[in-house]
Amino acid sequence: MKTANFIASFFAGVATARVVAKDTACPAQAATEFAIAYGEPLLSYAHAFSQLPKGFPANKLYANTALATPNQTAIVSPNVDTLYMSQMYDISRDDLIVMVPEVDPNRYYAVSFYTPEGDNFLNLGSLLQTKAGKYLLTPAVTSDTAGKIVTGCKETYQGTVYSPRTLGYLLIRIVLRNQDSDIRAVNEIQRRFSTNTTARSGEPIGPELKATLFTNVSSVVVENLLAFMARFNQTIPPRNGQPVLPAGTTSNLSLAGIVSDGTYRKPDCVDLAQASSATNASITKYSQSPDFINNLSNGWTMLRPDLVGTYGDNYDARTATAVFGYLALTKDQALYPTYKEGFSLGANESYVLRFSGKPPVTDIGFWSVTMYDSRGTLVPNSINRYSLGDRSNLTYSDGTVVYGTDSDAPFDILIQASQPPANWTSNWLPSPSTPGSFKAILRFYVPTDALSNGTYTYPQVTKGAVRK
Template sequence: MTPALTLSMLNSALSSEPTMKTMQLAARIAPYNPPRNMSDLARVNAMLKKAGISAGVYKLQKGQNLTAANLASNAAMSKAAGQPQNVRALENGWHGLSPTVQGDYGENYVMRKFVAYSGYLALRTTEALYPSYNSGQQELHLGPNESYIFTFPSKPPLAQYGFWSLTAYNKKEYLIPNTLNRYVLNDRSNLTYADGSLVYGSNSHSNETFQLLVQPADVTPPRNWTSNWLPASKGGGGLSLTLRFYAPTEQLRNGSWPYPVVTKGNAIRE
């Protein structure tokens, strides 16, 4: 039975050097965290032993360079995350993980590391989708007077009790402070159509195109955009944008629903 994670287990007598600490933590948790496929247990234990992990203890091996090993591991992770079998290209610049490497990884330990690093505790694709937008650049970036507009062709098609959200993160992958205390837009927000009517009102049965605005927190848009505005960092800067669909329908899973068109342009001012 897996023990409760305690401060003693996680912090007691651990090295302050990050890579050494990682190996020590891996050694402590390994006895309680076997492979998903138990037929792979002997192979995994042999690899751990070769790395210096055995019986819940890590011992630095002769000639072992943890810094180099960490760099090699991260390089392998980044390479795997870009391979066609692990990522799906969706329309309009969006991409998502393949069903085989989200939530249940089998023997794909490289992608298990990638998801733990970039989207910890991701659910399986039948339960949730986490598509990210990438314009083809290394990272998304807004200037102090720029914006992104997301044009949704319709309300995302979800199963009963499903919900969706769009979240913006800064360059350090933290939520972005703003005076509205708004960190996400979703189907619980007071989103409006261009004519001012509610997209998700109690009396709203329409399913038309609507738009969301992402621009710096210190550039206030006109009042008709306020409900649909997701603030980015003051003065602009690097950011990432992630959609989340919970209880997605097959249309969302297979990409037949057109993902939002994202356009970059000047900030919209009052």
């Protein structure tokens, strides 16, 4: 999904960013800014819906059975560590049965549930030592159970997952132990996953997941967003009279014109362009602040792990994370550090990433560095290599393999466009043939605390001459 570009285009289309002072004569102005920040990640959900194959219904589990290639551009910065299965779910009328098969406990997999706004409210899988069997997905009826799994209450199911929304996203990731022979084994695991709807008694809850839910009501982008939010507010199930949202959230949305009947009515005093501009400035400032970014060693940074995946009422963090990557996992599942200066090479230049030692992931964890061009597309190259990591044939300078020995000595990854000398081949990650900027994304799955608490020394990045 072209999530990052889609979000960027939304903000680019509003107005030049500047902070707008709160106008006490129009309290709805500030409430509108709040509402935009609250609801903006829904644009990514709308975009995901628009990318479904023609005629592809909701509640249909779709499997990516092959790895991404440079020819595929629909997904920005796809990882080549896992194969995916995905489903936009709708439990507004019926419940959903998710069948989880037996999976080797030493193979990482995650069955991740998300709200449309991108909250990763639950992960089944190897980390949770999930039992094989059927799981029931149903709307939450109390605040206490929303986003949680309850086991042992229904004999037919291993557990009941209580969704905070009637609409959402299901994403299944299964790690590849290598990018060749293991694909067939993962495909077999994929075939044993399934989802099916099952009838639920009671009245329907909110709108169905159909194209009409995303219909534009105005030529003004932000007005469409607010109208879209109003419809999606009806996907929050009632919870025995308890507050559906925090009181402050409900008050601000109401003041902004988000009406309980699922419509948006702009208050007369509100300037939507100004509200969009102010929200853009506020989120941009927040996304660059120490409140959201942790500085790591050697110029690497990371979104604060406690603010990623589940957000509570921190809507600035939710929106800022969606800009970096919609459907981010919680910190126990994955971390996504970035190199602050970015990467750019001239025609005769290279980078060396010197790792201080093997990144400390858990026994079922894994890591990779993946190469993309400036648009987020995998980079074509003569050896069809798009990433390097713990499942690669990395070697130390003396030629011994990094993984397969007990050594934890430093090792290097070479980034350049041209073929290097033979002693670098195993550790070479090809960069784009055209000089300029590109992306080299580091990912850690099932990380230890050392990767986020400052204990681990991140790779030293050195630019130099191309290796010939």
